[in-house]
Amino acid sequence: MAKKVVIVGAGPSGILLAHYLLQRDQxxxxxxxxxxNDPRSITLSKSRTFPIVINRRGITALSNIKGVVEIxxxxxxxxTGSFNHQKNGKTQLIPRSQPIYIxxxxxxIIMLLETLIAKYNSDRLKIYFDNQCNVVDFETKTVIFSNVxxxxxxxNVTVNYDLLIGADGAxxxxxxxxxxxxxxxxxxKYVPSAYKSIFLPANVTSLKQGYIHTWRGGDGIAAIxxxxxxxxxxxxxxxxxxxxxxxxxxxxxxxxQFFNDQFPEIAQILPxxxxxxxxxxxxxxIITIRCNRYHHGDSVLLIGDAAHAxxxxxxxxxxxxxxxxxxxxxxxxxxxxxxxxxxxxFSLRRKPDAHALVExxxxxxxxxxxxxxxxxxxxxxxxxxxxxxxxxxFSPSFLQLLSETTVPYSEILNIYKNWIAKVKRANEKxxxx
Numbered sequence: 001m002a003k004k005v006v007i008v009g010a011g012p013s014g015i016l017l018a019h020y021l022l023q024r025d026q027x028x029x030x031x032x033x034x035x036x037n038d039p040r041s042i043t044l045s046k047s048r049t050f051p052i053v054i055n056r057r058g059i060t061a062l063s064n065i066k067g068v069v070e071i072x073x074x075x076x077x078x079x080t081g082s083f084n085h086q087k088n089g090k091t092q093l094i095p096r097s098q099p100i101y102i103x104x105x106x107x108x109i110i111m112l113l114e115t116l117i118a119k120y121n122s123d124r125l126k127i128y129f130d131n132q133c134n135v136v137d138f139e140t141k142t143v144i145f146s147n148v149x150x151x152x153x154x155x156n157v158t159v160n161y162d163l164l165i166g167a168d169g170a171x172x173x174x175x176x177x178x179x180x181x182x183x184x185x186x187x188x189k190y191v192p193s194a195y196k197s198i199f200l201p202a203n204v205t206s207l208k209q210g211y212i213h214t215w216r217g218g219d220g221i222a223a224i225x226x227x228x229x230x231x232x233x234x235x236x237x238x239x240x241x242x243x244x245x246x247x248x249x250x251x252x253x254x255x256x257q258f259f260n261d262q263f264p265e266i267a268q269i270l271p272x273x274x275x276x277x278x279x280x281x282x283x284x285x286i287i288t289i290r291c292n293r294y295h296h297g298d299s300v301l302l303i304g305d306a307a308h309a310x311x312x313x314x315x316x317x318x319x320x321x322x323x324x325x326x327x328x329x330x331x332x333x334x335x336x337x338x339x340x341x342x343x344x345x346f347s348l349r350r351k352p353d354a355h356a357l358v359e360x361x362x363x364x365x366x367x368x369x370x371x372x373x374x375x376x377x378x379x380x381x382x383x384x385x386x387x388x389x390x391x392x393x394f395s396p397s398f399l400q401l402l403s404e405t406t407v408p409y410s411e412i413l414n415i416y417k418n419w420i421a422k423v424k425r426a427n428e429k430x431x432x433x
Contacts, residue, residue: 002029002124003339006143006161008133008174010034012052012105013304013321014167015112019065020329022120027337031126031159033145035168038129039106040113050197051226051234052108053079053212053315054101054322055403061322064329071111076101077227082212084377085265092377095384098404100315102212102226104234108318131157133168136177138296163339164300170287172306178296185292191311191362192431193220194285195236196246198278200269202231207265217262220367220430225266237263237278240367240431247283252276286311288358294350295343303328308354311361314402320357320409324350356413363424364398372426379419 005021007014010032021028054062054072062068079102081095116125130149134156137143143164147155166174178184207213207225213235215223225235239246249255252275259267259275289309294302304321327350331342366372383397396405398419401412413420 002026003162003337004028004160005030005163005165006159007032007165007167008143009166009168009172009304009306010036010109010113010127010129011167011169011304011321012108012112012318013325014165015109015116016061016065016322017165017167017303017325017328018125019068019112019116019119020325022116022124023065024329024332024337026124029124031128033128033131033133033143033159035132035148036129037149039110050105050236050312051102051228052105052318053403054103054108055315055319056098057316057403057406058319058322059101060406061319061326064326065115068112068115071115072101072103072108075107075111075229076103077229078210079212079226080210082214083208085213085215085263087264094377094380094399096404097384097388097400100403102228104228105318133173136164136174138177138181138300141299162299163343166300166302166306167304168306170289170305170309172302174300175289175291175302175306178291178302181296183292184296187288187290189288190241191286191288192240192367192427193238193311194241194283195238196278196281196283198223198225198233198235198237198266198274200225200233200266200274201271207233215263215266216373221262223263223266241285242431249279252279255279288362290355290358292351293347294354295347298340298343301328301343301346307350308358310358314361314364314399316357316361316402316409320354323406353409356409359420360402360409360413360416363420363427366423367427368430372423376419376423 005028007018007030014032018030018032021030059069062072078099080099081093084092130147131145132148133143134146135144141161143159143161145157145159164174166172168174175186209227213225220240222238223235225233227233252272255275255278256267256270259270287309288311289305291302291307294307303324305317308320310317310320328342328346331345335341366376380397380399383394384400386394387396395415398416401407
């Protein structure tokens, strides 16, 4: 008899997991519940979110689903390096030996969703949008969802499951229910930096396509921009959460002056309409999650941000989530689809890498200090060059290990633990001054 899997969350990891489960012959029936609208029914201007970077880790996981990687590449920008822009107009190039692929998060979800629906019929796959997870009962193996799309008369539906997957993000409702179970521990922390998104129209810039563009302003302020497939630019302006300057903007003139002071190159291409939009756009905070386990009993599992949300500073969040899916699939193979054993082993064997990724993302980059950032750049380029010349004797650089290999995050943290500790001390000192 087929196992009924209920996935809460139709983000990238939830949809990819449905792909993996449904291709395991006829063993699984999948139902996906998502509190947001169907992204295919919303115009891009309203659904556009932030850019997602897919690297070797993500590509490796996606490659197990026929045709997905080819479609991904067709709707992405291929990036072969990063430019760090300095205030004096000079740039520092960090090249990549393997490309990464950049696309809007909503576009990624639509691509995964459309390929999923095209492959599987409604007998084994059902997807429900506008359905909020309200109550999870581990004892009866049921979930109560409310149809939030019907604002006048929201209706509740009770759904049973054989396996429940919490793929519902950093503020997971499924994980919330774990708090009522014995010996479950979760650490939730806001990272020191907040951000505002920024979107620039096509044909307004000479910034070279195929590269990530970054700027460092003063007092821990930074910006990042990438091209979209249509030629437009999107990214974020990052700043310490305690910085009241951006929070207190009241006019577009103040926004324009801010960009002139901090990021002159961006100021030159910033339309007045985007300055106004930036003024009114909400400030977003980033929460990180560490759990002592990702499963409960014999039938509940957390994956992706619900299990280990991390800072986006290294562009690893989505890739780590895709790794979760491939790793769980490997465990199902290893334990012949024994769910009880597979989910327990997922907690045991995935946790060291998930915790290491949070540590790496929080402390890889110095928030301030020109000398420390210069040291980071020198270390990075030296490691790249030495590995290229003498691959048997020198390991790849920090960023190469993260984005161009599938070396476990825990191993990378061990290799670069001294640098991570140094940056952590410097950042704590900067934030407390």
